[in-house]
Amino acid sequence: MSRATLVGGLGILVFAACSSGSSGGTSGTTGGYTITISGYKFSPDPLVVPAGATITVQNQDVSSTSTHTCSSEASAGIYDGGVAPGGFFFDTGNIDAGTSATISVPAGLASGTKQPYFCHQHTGMMLNPDPVIQIQ
Numbered sequence: 001m002s003r004a005t006l007v008g009g010l011g012i013l014v015f016a017a018c019s020s021g022s023s024g025g026t027s028g029t030t031g032g033y034t035i036t037i038s039g040y041k042f043s044p045d046p047l048v049v050p051a052g053a054t055i056t057v058q059n060q061d062v063s064s065t066s067t068h069t070c071s072s073e074a075s076a077g078i079y080d081g082g083v084a085p086g087g088f089f090f091d092t093g094n095i096d097a098g099t100s101a102t103i104s105v106p107a108g109l110a111s112g113t114k115q116p117y118f119c120h121q122h123t124g125m126m127l128n129p130d131p132v133i134q135i136q
């Protein structure tokens, strides 16, 4: 095998590695946290954030023009506004398709705290009806 063959082969490999798309896929801006709602699914679930974080909720259900909410509940499956032990209350209100809202996580929440939430519009109809925000 000649040296030229080796170098040429490597060149093809490098080209292939660099030609794949690099747009999108990551969520949120640096230091920010994002929940996306798409296809009636909240993700990521759980979302792990430090106390004091700000979370952007993006409703991406544009094709079905579905309005969703992110609303805290006392425990999974209650589907009513409330707070889990050690958790925090939030309710984005209606988030129309293609728009976003913000959730502020209070500072000082204990590590490991799990706050479930739900969608007021669809309760148990969401693919994951009781997703969780967990404190880091």
Ligand SMILES: [Cu+2]
Binding pocket: 067, 068, 069, 119, 120, 121, 122, 123, 126
């Ligand atoms: Cu919903």
